[in-house]
Amino acid sequence: MQKYNFRKIEKNWPSFAKASEGKQARKYNFRKIEKRWQEVWDKEGFYRAEDFDKKPKKYIMIEFPYPTGDGLHVGHVRSYSALDALARKKRMEGFNVLYPIGWDAFGLPTENYAIKKGIHPSIVTKKNIAVFKRQLKSLGLSFDWSREINTTDPDYYKWTQWIFLQFFKHNLAYQKEMPINWCPKCKIGLANEEVIAGKCERCGTETERRNIKQWMLKITEYADRLIDDLGKVDYSEKIKTQQINWIGRSEGTDADFKITGLDKKIAVFTTRIDTLFGVTGLVIAPEHPLAEKLTTKENKKKVEMYLEKSRQKSDLEREENKEKTGVFTGSYCVNPANNEKAPIWIGDYVVAAYGGGAVMVVPAHDYRDYDFAKKYELEIREVVAGGDISKEAYVDDGVLVNSKQFTGLKSDEARRKITEWLKGKGLGKKTTQYKLRDWIFSRQHYWGEPLPVIHCGKCGAVPVSEKDLPVKLPFVKKYKPTKTGESPLAGIVEWVNVKCPKCKGPAKRETDTMPNWAGSSWYFLRYTDPENKKAFADFQKLKYWLPVDLYNGGMEHTTLHLLYSRFWHKFLYDLKLVPAPEPYQARRSHGVVLAEDGQKMSKSFGNVINPDDIVKKFGADTLRMYEMFMGPFEQAINWSNQGVVGVFRFLNRVFNLKSQIPCLPAGRSNLKSQINPKFENLLHKSIKKISEDLENMKFNTAVSQLMILTNEMEKQPAMDIENYKIFLKLLAPMAPHFAEEMWQKLGHEKSIFLEKWPKYDPQKIKEEIFELVIQINGRMRATISAPTGVREKEAMKLALSHERVKSFLSGKTPSKIIFIPGRLINIVI
Ligand code: ANZ
Ligand code: ZN
Secondary structure, three states: OOOOOHHHHHHHOHHHHHHHHOOOOOOOOHHHHHHHHHHHHHHOOOOOOOOOOOOOEEEEEEOOOOOOOOOOOHHHHHHHHHHHHHHHHHHHOOOEEEOOOEEOOOOHHHHHHHHHHOOOHHHHHHHHHHHHHHHHHHOOOOOOHHHOEEOOOHHHHHHHHHHHHHHHHOOOEEEEEEEEEEEOOOOEEEOHHHEEOOEEOOOOOEOEEEEEEEEEEOHHHHHHHHHHHHHHOEEOHHHHHHHHHHHOOEEEEEEEEEEOOOOOEEEEEEOOHHHHHHOOEEEEOOOOOOHHHHOOHHHHHHHHHHHHHHHOOOHHHHHHOOOOOOEEEEEEEEOOOOOOEEEEEEOOOOOOOOOOOEEEEOHHHOHHHHHHHHHHOOOOOOOEEOOOOOOOOOOOOOEEOOOHHHOOOEHHHHHHHHHHHHHHOOOEEEEEEOOOOOEEOOEOOOOOOEOOEEEEOOOEEEEOOHHHOOOOOOOOOOOOOOOOOOOHHHHOHHHHEEEOOOOOOEEEEOOOEOOOOOHHHOHHHHOOOOOOOOOOOOHHHHHHHOOEOEEEEEHHHOOHHHHHHHHHHHHHHHOOOOOOOOOEOEEEEEOOEEOOOOOOOOHHHOOOOOHHHHHHHHOHHHHHHHHHHOOOOOOOEEOOHHHHHHHHHHHHHHHHHHHHOOOOOOOOOOOOOOOOHHHHHHHHHHHHHHHHHHHOOOHHHHHHHHHHHHHHHHHOOOOOHHHHHHHHHHHOOOOHHHHHHHHHHOOOOOOHHHOOOOOOOHHHHOOOEEEEEEEEOOEEEEEEEEEOOOOHHHHHHHHHOOHHHHHHHOOOOOOEEEEEOOOEEEEEO
């Protein structure tokens, strides 16, 4: 481990050096305090969550970290500290809180590091975990360490494999030829994250696609439920939208176009069948199975050149393609609406794997098609009135023209009628398309869960018997990717060759491993029962703890990880192995912590802040509180050394308040404590505000309220002891060591965290605020504190700032608002 370089820090922290020169700062000894309380909490198993406790449960979870060699990042500290504050408050409110932690430790970073250093990945993982653990413990986070899990532990991945087998048995895991990224120079398969702008991350060579047989999970089977059940949970709007967009459900029509002179049809998918009479061409993807057949002799050369060019483009390039290009095949199709001939083109902006890999071209009503038609001189025929197609495409709905019997209908009605009409002729039907694809569940790497399947020449793919789980990763020296594109496991003959579980004949193990996403797809279940040897978790324990009440993590995981884990959970729910259809009742995301210069923190920029340095210099409480204070939780924010010093000074000021507390040894005992109504008004308002802020994850304003309170306390000649105790309780979730220490100094023998969370006295804040009831369609959905005399407009604004109200209103506009001053606002939608 690196030694702590005091001089270097002093140099980087001139403002602190200056602050500590002055006499005024009597610094509290955080080093002693923090270590002591961490030991006490640890010894007493203070933060252990009790299964089946009578208290109401609260399951708060942060995304478990990937233990890399770089150690903990201040970004981790941000969300862990904030959620820790909430967990501590919930315990004080009488909840049985589960706040667990574990390690998501399979995957490439460790494998690559291991290869580079010649150390086995399991050893690297152990070392990294030890560093992370020491760092987390030094922060005094209230994790229940007795439930620590590790995805690379065979006792854990046994159940990852077991769940995979259930997918397999229910025909939701299957094998298919799927492309991998292949570096022709390194001769290895690359994960997507190893391909940078189409090139191999190691050698810079352009990567190619290679089809190999891979395992797939049928997540598409759950597409509708993954969208529809978002109505059952409380996710922030942004997260919901991302999930919905990723799944990309689109309702439309499949229409068949007969090919002239060939007994074949091309199916296109369109969301705008109302524009069918305006079709003046058809474009198919380069990979369309008919592409070759449709190309006539005269066009062969041009088509081949075009296909060659588009093969060199990545999917992303093709999608982002500004200019739509294409090439004429020489063939024609028949528009099912009016039996007109339309030319068939090949264009690489058409996605092969979406719809039928073909689109109908309606230049008058689609921007893309408009440009395409201008470029290649296709007819632009107006069929929906409302725009000026001599200038640009008119893409909105309108009234149909030039559409025979459908002329005069509005677009939405026309879509229904034309679809019915096509259906009657056997040339089309209503369909739903999804952008979501099945999940490629194979990796050709060593450091992952082996897929528990045995391939037999006679019996095919046979699942490993459940009693033989886990299929352990063989501990070998060589785990570099092979030159054939196969997993390194393929080279371990003694491991690969086995007997077929069915016929006992010679067979081979599957050598692909699972992707990193596997272990994290169900870890929230394991926390409820981490030691279980008979099942992934006991159903009664799951019933007690689930769903996770609040799940917090990075915005970068709100599509894939969230979708994957919801999918696994729903599958297990269908098997009646988990008690509820959704795993997470609420999901929030936090913003990243950038370096002081606004760049990403990165070793190569030399701008990384190591939490260890801050803890050593200013203490864990300062670091925790600073990271809550730094800015709105959901926003990205720049690190600020000045800000850290500011919080450290604040804690020192609070420490120095003790001379104003008559019953403290340091207090001036001749002072009589006084009750000051104005101060009490502020104190009780602060109870209310801090309580609500923590609940609403407005950690920064909770801290600033403590600062406002401290300013007032400094002005008091002597504090009332009961009020001071309230203050300490409010501080406790955010600066736990500090508050615990002061609490003990007041003569308490038991921990401050066994105290009840303070309640505000409505009498003491009466004139200023009241509880505004927010109803939606007449049902109470939330309350929010509002100033007395608030008017409708402000009340509406307040209501709209409430996360719950926001999610009820998502995308809808209120039709009526009923406001009863001083009482409630009812939003009718
Ligand atoms: C004709 C048309 C006319 C369209 C019009 C739009 C406007 P979403 O909402 O994303 O599902 N499309 C269909 N399959 C495609 C593919 N494989 N690759 C690229 N584009 C494809 O979009 C559906 C629309 O995207 C479809 O509706 C189709 O263009 C195009 F005035 O059909 B439309
Ligand atoms: Zn067999």
